[in-house]
Amino acid sequence: MLKTRELYFFLIPALVFYILFKYLPIYGLQIAFRDFSPVFGFWKSPWVGLDNFRRFFNAADWFRLIRNTLNISLASLIIGFPVPIILALLLHHTGSRAFKRTAQMITYAPYFISSVVLVGMIYVLFSPSTGIVNTLLGKAGIGPYFFMGREQYFVPMYVGSGIWQGAGWSAVVYMAALSGVNPELHESALIDGANKIQRIWHVDIPSILPAIITMFLLQVGTLFTVGFDKVYLMQNPLNLTASEVISTFTYKRGILDGDYSFATAIGMMESSINFLLLAFFNRIAKWISGSGLW
Numbered sequence: 001m002l003k004t005r006e007l008y009f010f011l012i013p014a015l016v017f018y019i020l021f022k023y024l025p026i027y028g029l030q031i032a033f034r035d036f037s038p039v040f041g042f043w044k045s046p047w048v049g050l051d052n053f054r055r056f057f058n059a060a061d062w063f064r065l066i067r068n069t070l071n072i073s074l075a076s077l078i079i080g081f082p083v084p085i086i087l088a089l090l091l092h093h094t095g096s097r098a099f100k101r102t103a104q105m106i107t108y109a110p111y112f113i114s115s116v117v118l119v120g121m122i123y124v125l126f127s128p129s130t131g132i133v134n135t136l137l138g139k140a141g142i143g144p145y146f147f148m149g150r151e152q153y154f155v156p157m158y159v160g161s162g163i164w165q166g167a168g169w170s171a172v173v174y175m176a177a178l179s180g181v182n183p184e185l186h187e188s189a190l191i192d193g194a195n196k197i198q199r200i201w202h203v204d205i206p207s208i209l210p211a212i213i214t215m216f217l218l219q220v221g222t223l224f225t226v227g228f229d230k231v232y233l234m235q236n237p238l239n240l241t242a243s244e245v246i247s248t249f250t251y252k253r254g255i256l257d258g259d260y261s262f263a264t265a266i267g268m269m270e271s272s273i274n275f276l277l278l279a280f281f282n283r284i285a286k287w288i289s290g291s292g293l294w
Helices: 005-033 051-058 061-078 083-093 095-114 115-125 133-138 153-177 181-193 195-205 209-220 228-234 246-256 260-291
Strands: none
Touching: 005 051, 005 083, 005 260, 051 061, 051 260, 061 153, 061 209, 061 246, 083 153, 095 115, 095 153, 115 153, 133 153, 153 181, 153 195, 153 209, 153 228, 181 246, 195 209, 209 260, 228 246, 246 260
């Protein structure tokens, strides 16, 4: 460490970030067990124990919040998780380098579009009166449909736009893993008469399995945390029964209504469940494949 002490200075910004924004806020979690008032502060606000957690499960819509959160998270995981893997495999086995670079640039460029712009694009493209999607459906004698105003379309719209935005960027991780596959394995498979699909299945996928497991565990670790900004921007009174999730409910009760203790209790419960899910699936992954996050 002394010989390479200059390199450790590069860790200082990351350490400062985690201390200020990750560890110090843990001190404030105690308000989940208090009837917090900014006037009295953390220590002088009255202690109420688990009352804030009971309030959540006694609320009329607690089950709907959890159901909506899981519907969006599981749909994103089941439908969206394999897409970057398939995309990376297709690009990796593409013969033309020019086409590969062009396709890679086109697929990961949407990642840099902000959620505000993305949701604005969704409203424009799927508008029931002027949107190109409904225009094409109208020419086919179907529709128009008010996609953003009907609850049954909210999850497909959220998941589909998420795949379009993030698949190319996530594929970069798998392409980096594929670049490390030993070429001799492919040469041996070719000598044995394996076609391209067989080489993908028996050489490529087993070689990148640790990367797949790592990405899967990271996504499972956020199963109860649906991204707030995009959901909130896509919400409207017509689709609220399907779009109200734990994160938007926490924002409305904590920030808008000023019920800080209740919102902190919900956030703490959400994080605890995510941690338990991550630990559970990490243990299963290590038992099945021998690799995990720790």
